[in-house]
Amino acid sequence: MQTPRTLIVGPSWVGDMVMAQALFKLIGAEGHVIDVLAPEWSLPIVARMPEVRDGIASETGHGELGFGKRRRIAKSLRDRGYDRAIVMPRSFKSALIPWIAGIPRRTGFRGEARFGLINDVRALDRKVLDQTVKRFVALGIEEGEPLPPAPQPALEIDTIRQRELRERLALDTRRPVIAMMPGAEYGAAKCWPLDHFAELAAKLDQSGYRVWVLGSEKDAAAGQAIAADSAAVNLCGKTSLEDVIDLLGLCEQAVSNDSGLMHVAAAVGIHVHAVYGSSSPDFTPPLTDRRDIHYLRLDCSPCFKRECPLGHLDCLNGIRAEAIHDSIVRRRP
Numbered sequence: 001m002q003t004p005r006t007l008i009v010g011p012s013w014v015g016d017m018v019m020a021q022a023l024f025k026l027i028g029a030e031g032h033v034i035d036v037l038a039p040e041w042s043l044p045i046v047a048r049m050p051e052v053r054d055g056i057a058s059e060t061g062h063g064e065l066g067f068g069k070r071r072r073i074a075k076s077l078r079d080r081g082y083d084r085a086i087v088m089p090r091s092f093k094s095a096l097i098p099w100i101a102g103i104p105r106r107t108g109f110r111g112e113a114r115f116g117l118i119n120d121v122r123a124l125d126r127k128v129l130d131q132t133v134k135r136f137v138a139l140g141i142e143e144g145e146p147l148p149p150a151p152q153p154a155l156e157i158d159t160i161r162q163r164e165l166r167e168r169l170a171l172d173t174r175r176p177v178i179a180m181m182p183g184a185e186y187g188a189a190k191c192w193p194l195d196h197f198a199e200l201a202a203k204l205d206q207s208g209y210r211v212w213v214l215g216s217e218k219d220a221a222a223g224q225a226i227a228a229d230s231a232a233v234n235l236c237g238k239t240s241l242e243d244v245i246d247l248l249g250l251c252e253q254a255v256s257n258d259s260g261l262m263h264v265a266a267a268v269g270i271h272v273h274a275v276y277g278s279s280s281p282d283f284t285p286p287l288t289d290r291r292d293i294h295y296l297r298l299d300c301s302p303c304f305k306r307e308c309p310l311g312h313l314d315c316l317n318g319i320r321a322e323a324i325h326d327s328i329v330r331r332r333p
Helices: 014-019 021-028 040-046 067-080 093-100 132-138 159-168 194-206 217-227 241-248 260-268 321-330
Strands: 005-009 033-038 052-057 084-087 105-109 120-122 177-181 210-213 253-257 271-275 291-294
Touching: 005 021, 005 067, 005 093, 014 021, 014 040, 014 132, 014 260, 021 033, 021 132, 033 040, 040 052, 040 241, 067 093, 084 093, 093 105, 159 241, 177 194, 177 260, 194 210, 194 217, 194 321, 210 217, 241 260, 253 260, 253 321, 260 271, 271 321, 291 321
Parallel strands: 005 033, 005 084, 033 052, 084 105, 105 120, 177 210, 177 253, 253 271, 271 291
Antiparallel strands: none
């Protein structure tokens, strides 16, 4: 019997791509050969997932139809012998490549008038599939089957790159390291205030920890603000996404907003202190048993807004640095 081959059209956000590994693990355990079609920026994450044979760059930008690019990629995939495609995004565009490539079974949720492009159409029951990871896993089972527990993501660490990073960035790991991730692509209503991060960094320094602030170039100013009054090392903008995976592997714990890097930290296997404001840990929790959730559950939250609609951001301002500091100390091995 031929080994089943599955093409998965992956999601477009860092956190979603990490959570998608739950689906890859589920069908990988059934013996499927898995290739993942995904934005090029996400391929370093996909490369750290042992269940995936090949990561394929989708080449199109966010919101770009790029029909010519999609047709060219589809033609290159026709001879790979896929039995099935699973289209994780609900957009019309995301379903084009499997359809053009002639993959016989194309599974996805109903959405954006893509009947025909998707021929194994699933209804999205938001009450049953009340978490992002459950929605991903549901696409990997037959319709009507009971939903299995979601496997936890687990990204591989490159120890050689870790040594190179420590040397290149002159990083001291003689004290336990706490990672801080102050960014969140979605908006300010998911971001714990920088003065709270800075206060926590100072407290951790006094308690014998070293703090690394991780993020993209967009987070460089935030990292500088956090490091201004402490010994924290601002690495924002100085590392690639692949670097961050390996740097997190050197950390004992991490403090993060509900962001893509929060999910990366969880998948690396360190203890995560997740801070929630406008979003909800009930919907997108870090997929690990090693976690502490810091969430006030105010009457106005979760609002899922990019900016606080009431203008006070009480859901985040009310989470105190001292409380997270004490939680970190309690989790010290």
